[in-house]
Amino acid sequence: MEIQQLRMFLKVAEQASFTKAARDCGVSQPAISQQVAKLETTLGRPLFERQGRQVALTEAGEMLRRRALQIVSLVDDTARLLRDDGETGKIVVSAIPTIAPYLMPGLLDAFHGGHPQARLEVNEEVTDVILRRCALGEIDVGVLALPASRGYLRFETLFEEELLLVTAADHPLVGRGRVELDDLRDLPFVLLDEAHCLSDDIRGFCRRRLFQPVTTGRVSQLATVQELVAQGFGISLIPEMAVRPDPDARLRYRSLDGEKPFRTVTACWNPDRYQSRLMLSFLETVKHGRDRNRRSGGAVAAGDGLRPSPSATPCR
Known part of the structure; x- marks a missing residue:
């Protein structure tokens, strides 16, 4: 052979x-x-x-x-x-769909600026596929949200990210001084389908408050979730990084009062594979990239109330 x-x-x-x-x-x-x-x-x-x-x-x-x-x-x-010179070579990265379009472009741009000779291949895949491909050595780094586990893989927490309430601009919650999770108990939610761990995060957070969110539909993209919310089909909780520009001001985002929902974003890799200097540099870029986004004003401040989306630039 x-x-x-x-x-x-x-x-x-x-x-x-x-x-x-x-x-x-x-x-x-x-x-x-x-x-x-x-x-x-x-x-x-x-x-x-x-x-x-x-x-x-x-x-x-x-x-x-x-x-x-x-x-x-x-x-x-x-x-x-x-050949590990820390500058040349190829890295294969996979990220879940609720992270890839928002976080990865800025990270790739930052990494390419410091390593112009490196090649990066980016895939968008759900958690189970990322874990399987990482275990098989088909990808170098996975970027996903906890919980995620495959015994022998190595995980490193990158950051925690608040999930923000998103409503239509004319929703009854707009203008209320305080909104807590219990206020959402009987309201219809628009969620991603079961393949996406974000919906599990939302349901788990609601279950800790002893209720199951009423869902009006399940879709496969956060952009669709926000469009349905804008059209009045329900409310949702979305990651800070997914806050999108909305020139028509049809959406409002806010941080919940009281206990706040978060998700934990992590990187994973196979420790049995050789960890190149280039890959370790990429991991550092991922870890520091979120900090750069926050310093640039990308996050919606906790307790800042309802605001039209143009004032909350999405993290990239």
């Missing part, structure tokens, strides 16, 4: 297509088919079942996929160890 054969095999397994894998590898489709065929000849077993234009792993193929991921990861880690 050759390492390049394993890389091509893994790409076919990922894409479930020889044509797509060849495009991603920058080779012709016959070339990648030939390398996989040589691998099958060497092992004496078929690795794929052909299903029209797509392919699926055989039992032997799935076994090889798991081992090939480890082998390729070990080879890549060894090369990174030997």
Whole structure:
């Protein structure tokens, strides 16, 4: 077996297509088919079942996929160890959808400014996928919210972030001097679907106050949540960093009085993989990036009351 054969095999397994894998590898489709065929000849077993234009792993193929991921990861880690100059190389980062569009652009810009020769690949994925890919060595760093656990992964808390109440501009809560969580008990909520941990955070916070939020719908993007809130379909709790510019002033954001809901944002990585100087620099950028955003006025101050969104610049 050759390492390049394993890389091509893994790409076919990922894409479930020889044509797509060849495009991603920058080779012709016959070339990648030939390398996989040589691998099958060497092992004496078929690795794929052909299903029209797509392919699926055989039992032997799935076994090889798991081992090939480890082998390729070990080879890549060894090369990174030997070439680790802290300036060049590639980092693969995944972040959950309630963090990626708000926090990552500014962080990537800051990191690129200090490491212009480095390459960054950014993925937006839900928590379970990030944990699985991190464990397999397919990504270097995951950025997500607690709770999240996969025994042998390493986690480091980056910051805590308040969840702000968002309502339509004409909602009855607008103008009230104080709003506590108990005041939301019978109001309809617009939440993200079950794949997103933010909804678990909100439900868990409500359960601690002995009520279950009444939901009017579940969607997959925070932008949709806020649009439905603006149209009067309900209220919601969103992370500070997701506060969005609203030129028409249709939304109001506020910090709840009394006990405040928070989420904990963390980074995770596989401690069994080599931690390059470049990756450690990126982690430092992530940790300090939130502080820079706060100093620039990105956060809505606790207890600051209802305010139109243009006065609360979103953290990026």
